[in-house]
Structures are given as C-alpha cells and as structure tokens.
Amino acid sequence: ATTQSFAIAIAHPYPETIDFLREALPQLIEQGFELVPVSQLVERKYIQLAQAEGKEISAR
Numbered sequence: 440a441t442t443q444s445f446a447i448a449i450a451h452p453y454p455e456t457i458d459f460l461r462e463a464l465p466q467l468i469e470q471g472f473e474l475v476p477v478s479q480l481v482e483r484k485y486i487q488l489a490q491a492e493g494k495e496i497s498a499r
Contacts, residue, residue, distance in 0.1 A: 445480055 450456050467474070489496050 447477060447480070 450460065464474070486496055
C-alpha cells in the first residue's frame, strides 16, 4: 500500500475475520489507511486515466 498507494484485501464475513478487523481497524486507521470497496478504487483509477488523457468525465 505504501508503494502503490493502495492494496486490495479480500475478507469473508466469518466470526474470526470480524474479530480480527475489530482489533486491527483502529490501528490501520491510526497509521493512515483507509478501507474502501474495490469499486471505489476502480472508479478512482478510471478518473485518473481519463484526466490524464484530457477526457471529460460525465456524472453518473
């Protein structure tokens, strides 16, 4: 995440996963990490590419 400015993690809604996230999320947020859906990463990348090509982006 520090090199690419993002990382993708997959988690399943098992009790162990939920317990881990409850413990780890405050620490990750404190370190500056932001958890978002992968769809948001795709949208951000699409916008960056469109802007780099000088294309206008229409609102959804």
